[in-house]
Amino acid sequence: MGPFFDRLAVFLRANGCEVFKVNLNGGDEWFYRQPGAVAFHDTPDRWPPFVDALLERHRIDAMLLFGDCRPYHRSAILRARIRGVGVFVFEEGYIRPNYVTFEMGGVNAYSMLPRFPAVLSMTAAQRPVISPPSRPFQRMAWYAAVYYLWGRLRREGYQNYRHHKPFEIFPEGWYWMRSALRKLRYRVSERGMEARLTGPLRKRFFLVPLQVYNDSQIRHHSDYRSVRGFIAEVIASFAQHAPRDVHLVLKQHPMDRGHRDYTVQVARNAAHCGVSDRVHLLHDQHLPSLLKAALGAVMVNSTVGLSALFHGTPVKLLGRAIYDMPGLVFDGPLERFWTEATAPDPDLVERLRSYLIQMTQVGGSFYSGDEVRLLECEASSEGYDAALGRY
Numbered sequence: 001m002g003p004f005f006d007r008l009a010v011f012l013r014a015n016g017c018e019v020f021k022v023n024l025n026g027g028d029e030w031f032y033r034q035p036g037a038v039a040f041h042d043t044p045d046r047w048p049p050f051v052d053a054l055l056e057r058h059r060i061d062a063m064l065l066f067g068d069c070r071p072y073h074r075s076a077i078l079r080a081r082i083r084g085v086g087v088f089v090f091e092e093g094y095i096r097p098n099y100v101t102f103e104m105g106g107v108n109a110y111s112m113l114p115r116f117p118a119v120l121s122m123t124a125a126q127r128p129v130i131s132p133p134s135r136p137f138q139r140m141a142w143y144a145a146v147y148y149l150w151g152r153l154r155r156e157g158y159q160n161y162r163h164h165k166p167f168e169i170f171p172e173g174w175y176w177m178r179s180a181l182r183k184l185r186y187r188v189s190e191r192g193m194e195a196r197l198t199g200p201l202r203k204r205f206f207l208v209p210l211q212v213y214n215d216s217q218i219r220h221h222s223d224y225r226s227v228r229g230f231i232a233e234v235i236a237s238f239a240q241h242a243p244r245d246v247h248l249v250l251k252q253h254p255m256d257r258g259h260r261d262y263t264v265q266v267a268r269n270a271a272h273c274g275v276s277d278r279v280h281l282l283h284d285q286h287l288p289s290l291l292k293a294a295l296g297a298v299m300v301n302s303t304v305g306l307s308a309l310f311h312g313t314p315v316k317l318l319g320r321a322i323y324d325m326p327g328l329v330f331d332g333p334l335e336r337f338w339t340e341a342t343a344p345d346p347d348l349v350e351r352l353r354s355y356l357i358q359m360t361q362v363g364g365s366f367y368s369g370d371e372v373r374l375l376e377c378e379a380s381s382e383g384y385d386a387a388l389g390r391y
Helices: 004-014 026-031 044-057 071-082 137-153 169-189 193-198 216-221 227-241 263-273 287-293 304-310 334-340 346-359
Strands: 021-023 037-039 062-066 086-092 099-104 205-209 247-251 279-282 296-299 315-317 361-363
Touching: 004 062, 021 026, 026 137, 044 071, 062 071, 071 086, 137 169, 193 287, 205 227, 205 287, 227 247, 227 263, 227 334, 247 287, 263 279, 287 304, 296 304, 296 334, 304 315, 304 346, 346 361
Parallel strands: 021 037, 062 086, 205 247, 205 296, 247 279, 296 315
Antiparallel strands: 086 099, 099 361
């Protein structure tokens, strides 16, 4: 997140809080320049007692993290809950690009928000919608590059650190270069596909937005072990149960372009099921346009599902997600979705959007370089108000 937590610490101290920050690697160390930084150099098995000692020694009463599925974070959250320490989790916004998520207890499928449509009608008056600049990709990429660089340069100081993803700068650099080259190739090889899907094939295809290969939402909030397993299941179900005049369009996640290439697998699965002429793998088309033109969308638990709902597109979830509610997503088995997909209740969708903005969303961006405003984020079943102002 670059200097996000550094700026947050400045704000909290200005408002009378004592702040401590745990650095796990050189990237953490580079981006956090405030006093109170504590480095963890030991092996992962020593992490739980380290957290216990930190919480007890400094009488910590609140823990803030980015994401709740990383191994270090999951363990720290457990230690905090045992002691009754409040846990607050940041994450990319459910409603993008103008918001970030800030919830008490957990995010996504770990969110404490109730999953009952009736609750959505109990929200208070809607807050003004904050529309800061969209997240600049260049700044995000720069932060990532610097983070990996300093993680590598300071590796001797954090020899026991285990990252939740590959943490070597040279392979990652090559993946990003390969991503750029593939983007140019796909621009040529997929020319005309978006016009075809939004024209002649409009409302004659199902869209399958793929998630990043190492997405923690798949590992922790679904029964799949990989994106490849999900692809195989969806193609097989489509071939057996979907009408013969509709197509299946799989769209790879743009952040996955340099790491994985599913072209061969999709072609083999489609050929094995006898639907090669109706199954397509795309990469860089305009997602909102595809959602509007699709008969429905099938996914594990991507936040793209929220965008699909906002566009009135029927959604079938194969994992667990915050928006898994009757009236929003299709509640039958996948084999029936191909012929029985129904649009979400538009009134319920609007209430969900308002509810999420009020309870979980903070106007701003981790990468815009502008201030993020935390406004009375109420995000537990019991409700709470956290007015942290601006930083």
